Amino acid sequence: MDAVTSASALARLYFAAQAAAGAAWWVAVFTVPLVRDATLGDIDAVLLAPFDIGLFVVASGLAAVLPVRARTVAAAIATAWTVVVTAGLGVYATLTGLAGWGVIAMTGASLGSLGALALLVWGRIPTGWMLIGPFAFRTARARRSPLPHVVGTLGQIVAFWAVFFAAIPAVLSSLEQRWGLHLDLGAGVRVAGVVLFVALGAAAFWSAAALSVKGGGTPLPSAMPNRLVIAGPYRWVRNPMASTSIAQGVAVGMVLSSWMVVAYAVAGALVWNFAVRPHEEADLAAKFGADFDRYRDEVRCWIPRLRPVAPLPARSVSARAGAAGSPPG
Numbered sequence: 001m002d003a004v005t006s007a008s009a010l011a012r013l014y015f016a017a018q019a020a021a022g023a024a025w026w027v028a029v030f031t032v033p034l035v036r037d038a039t040l041g042d043i044d045a046v047l048l049a050p051f052d053i054g055l056f057v058v059a060s061g062l063a064a065v066l067p068v069r070a071r072t073v074a075a076a077i078a079t080a081w082t083v084v085v086t087a088g089l090g091v092y093a094t095l096t097g098l099a100g101w102g103v104i105a106m107t108g109a110s111l112g113s114l115g116a117l118a119l120l121v122w123g124r125i126p127t128g129w130m131l132i133g134p135f136a137f138r139t140a141r142a143r144r145s146p147l148p149h150v151v152g153t154l155g156q157i158v159a160f161w162a163v164f165f166a167a168i169p170a171v172l173s174s175l176e177q178r179w180g181l182h183l184d185l186g187a188g189v190r191v192a193g194v195v196l197f198v199a200l201g202a203a204a205f206w207s208a209a210a211l212s213v214k215g216g217g218t219p220l221p222s223a224m225p226n227r228l229v230i231a232g233p234y235r236w237v238r239n240p241m242a243s244t245s246i247a248q249g250v251a252v253g254m255v256l257s258s259w260m261v262v263a264y265a266v267a268g269a270l271v272w273n274f275a276v277r278p279h280e281e282a283d284l285a286a287k288f289g290a291d292f293d294r295y296r297d298e299v300r301c302w303i304p305r306l307r308p309v310a311p312l313p314a315r316s317v318s319a320r321a322g323a324a325g326s327p328p329g
């Protein structure tokens with residue numbers, strides 16, 4: 001079975017499961033008041049049922065069993081309906097404070113449907129679009145002093161923290177409260193979150209300093225280091241910037257007592273690991289060759305080593321390219 005066939009089979013399995021889950025949910029809506037209140041609030045279930053059963057449950061089921069072309073049309077209909085319902089339910093929940101769990105369930109269904117539709121259409125989930133503009137992989141300009149890279153790195157950290165550790169968590173925490181989904185994790189968890197965030201922040205700055213000073217670059221993909229960095233935290237774990245960022249996101253969720261922020265951090269880990277990491281490591285392998293291959297074999301991406309790996313001599317991308325192009329002696 002080739003990759004495209006496997007992707008199609010996985011997508012069909014997803015839509016079959018979604019159809020079954022949707023049917024079970026509608027049975028619960030009409031038989032269990034708690035489910036109806038938690039997921040629909042005051043929305044008229046009788047009015048909504050014919051549309052949702054047809055465009056969500058039946059369309060998902062057809063996407064699992066129809067021939068290829070018709071299957072894709074059914075999947076597109078189910079996906080479009082799911083996204084529209086998710087958006088509408090989100091607005092409704094924000095205005096009324098009702099149906100919060102319905103928003104959560106439909107958000108998951110939207111993401112799953114979009115992914116499954118991509119598998120049907122392209123045989124894969126396209127992730128290259130994430131790496132354009134300032135996120136496209138480019139090596140930083142070589143400079144005599146690391147100071148410009150250090151200043152650039154500090155600016156990137158400030159911007160990253162402001163967006164991903166302040167703005168987005170604040171919005172998620174507010175929605176969690178508004179939708180009636182808040183769960184108080186207790187003062188002890190909040191204090192532990194503060195301690196964890198500070199400790200991880202120190203590790204993040206150490207990692208960033210290694211990138212700037214030893215690598216001659218920044219964490220931003222458009223200004224990546226000129227040299228393979230095996231210094232500081234990089235001697236224990238392969239991508240400490242990603243590891244500490246994810247853990248800091250969890251810490252922010254602990255501080256805000258917000259399970260949605262914790263889930264957001266975990267989702268970020270999945271996106272980075274499965275969508276960004278393959279592209280990044282392929283780029284590093286192309287730039288640094290056998291040195292990166294050895295480093296990747298010896299140092300895990302998420303779980304730190306007990307003992308630090310030995311550093312390599314600092315060699316730039318251009319030096320490697322020159323060595324690769326030189327005639328054998």
